[in-house]
Amino acid sequence: MPWNISRLGSRTAGTLVAVASLGLMVGGCTSYDTYSAADVRNGAEDGVKIKAGVKAEAGAVDCGKAKCIALTFDAGPCEHTPRLLDILKKEKVPATFFLLGKNHVDRYPDLVRRIADEGHEVANHTWSHQILTDRSSAEVREELSRTQNAIEKLTGRKPTLMRPPQGRTDNDVSDVSRELGLAQIMWSTTAKDYSTTDSALIEERTLDQADRDGVILLHDIYDGTVPAVPGIIGELKRRGYTFVTVPQLMAPGRAEPGKVYKP
Template identity: 70%
Template sequence: MFRTKPGRRRGPALALLAATSLILTLGGCSADTVTPGEARDNAKAADAARAPVDCTKVKCIALTFDAGPGEDTPHLLDILKEKKVPATFFLLGKKHVDRYPEVVKRIADEGHEVANHTWSHRILTDLDAAEVRDELSRTQDAIAKITGRKPTLMRPPQGRTDEAVSDVARELGLAQVLWSITAKDYSTEDSALIRQRVLDQAHGDGIILLHDIYGGTVPAVPGIIDELKRRGYTFVTVPQLLAPGKAEPGVVYRPEKDD
C-alpha cells in the first residue's frame, strides 16, 4: 500500500508508479530524441517574434507534474498562482481525470498545460498498438470533455517508448515529453530532500519531473521555485520551452543535462 501522507491511501491505479520515473536514467527510451534547443533551432525565424518567452536569451526551466490530479493538486495550484509560475500537468485518466474533473478544468483555466499520461499507467512498450491507442485516446477524450481541447503532449509511463509507441502517438497528434531532472519523490516524503534533489540537478532548458500525488512533493514546491528564481531561472510550460518551435506529433523531446 502506498501513502501520500500518514493515513492516506492511494488508488490501485498508482501502484505502477512505485518503480517509476527515474527510471529512465532515461535508458527506457529507444527512440531518437530532440532537445528543446534543437526544437527552437528548427523553427522558422518568422515564428520567433511570437514566442511568449525567448529561451535563447533567458535561462528557462519547465516544471512538470505526473499522475494527477489528486487531493493535493488544488493546493499546488494555489502555490503556482501565488508564485506566478506556469506548469505542465501530465494527467492520468483512471481515478484521476475522471475523479477530479473540476481540478482538471482549473488547471486549464489557470493557464497551465494539460497533457496526457495514459489512462491507467500501463507500460506502453509492453502493449500492442491497439492497447497503446486505447491508453492514450481514452485520456485524450476524457480531458477534451472537460476542457474542450485534446492535449498535444504525452509522457509515456516510466519514460518507456519505442517506434511502435511513437507511431500511435503521431496518429493521435501527441508529442512525447521526457525529462532531465527527477527527485524520485515516489520514494520519499522528505520535502527537504525532494527540494534538494531538484536543485542539485537544475540546469537551463531542464524539465523537472515531480508527482503531485505524493505527500512530500507539494510542500517542496515553494522552496524549489524560490531558489530557482533566485538563481535566475524563468519558469515555462513545455510548449513555451520549445517555442518558437512546436512539439511535433510522435517526436520524443528530452533535454540534455549540463556537463
C-alpha cells in the first residue's frame, strides 16, 4: 500500500523507505533509456548534436571543463529547511530541491518562495509520494500537475524537473512527464539518510560516492541530514568540486521532458 512520508515519524518513515527500496532491488525494475549530463552538454541525445555557436549563459559554470557536482534534496520543505538554506547561502552553494506537495509545499509556502528567491532550482517530487508505477496515467498526472500548479502559484514558474518517488518510472510515467514538461532526474550518490540519524555516517557515505558530474541525493526532512551538509560541502570544495544545480550541470544543453537522466 502506498505510504505518505509526511505523516510518519522519521524512524518509521526511514524503515518503510528502506523496506520499499529493498523490494525494488529484489523485485526487478522496468527497462528504460537514460541519459547523462555529459550527453546533454554534448548534444548526444538521439544522436543530435547541439548547433554550432550555442554557448552557456554569461558567467555560467562550464561543467565540460570544471569538476561539477549537483546537491539535491528531496521531500521538503520542512522545519529543517531554513537551517539548510542558511548553510547554502553562507557557502554560496546552489542546490536543487525536489519538493513534495502535501504537508510540505502547502504547509511552508514562505520556504518555497525563499528557495526560489535565493537562486536554487525548484523541482517536483509529486504531491503525496505515491509510487507512480503503481498508479494510472490519470493518477500520475494528478500527482505531478497538482504540485506543478502549487509551486507556480508561489514562485511564478512551473518546474521543469521531477524526481519519481524511489526512482520508479516507466513508459506511462514518462509519457505524462513529457506532457507536463518535466524531465526525470535520478541520482548517483545516496547516503540512505532515511535509515540513520548519524550525521557523520551520512557525510561519510556521501563523500565515498561523490564523483564528477554526480547528483547527490539527500533529504532535509530527516534529522541527521542537514547537520552533515557543512562537512560534505567543505570536503568536496577541498577536492576541487564546483557545486551547481541540475540544469547548470547540463548547460548549455537542456533536459528534455519525459526523458530519464542518470549520472
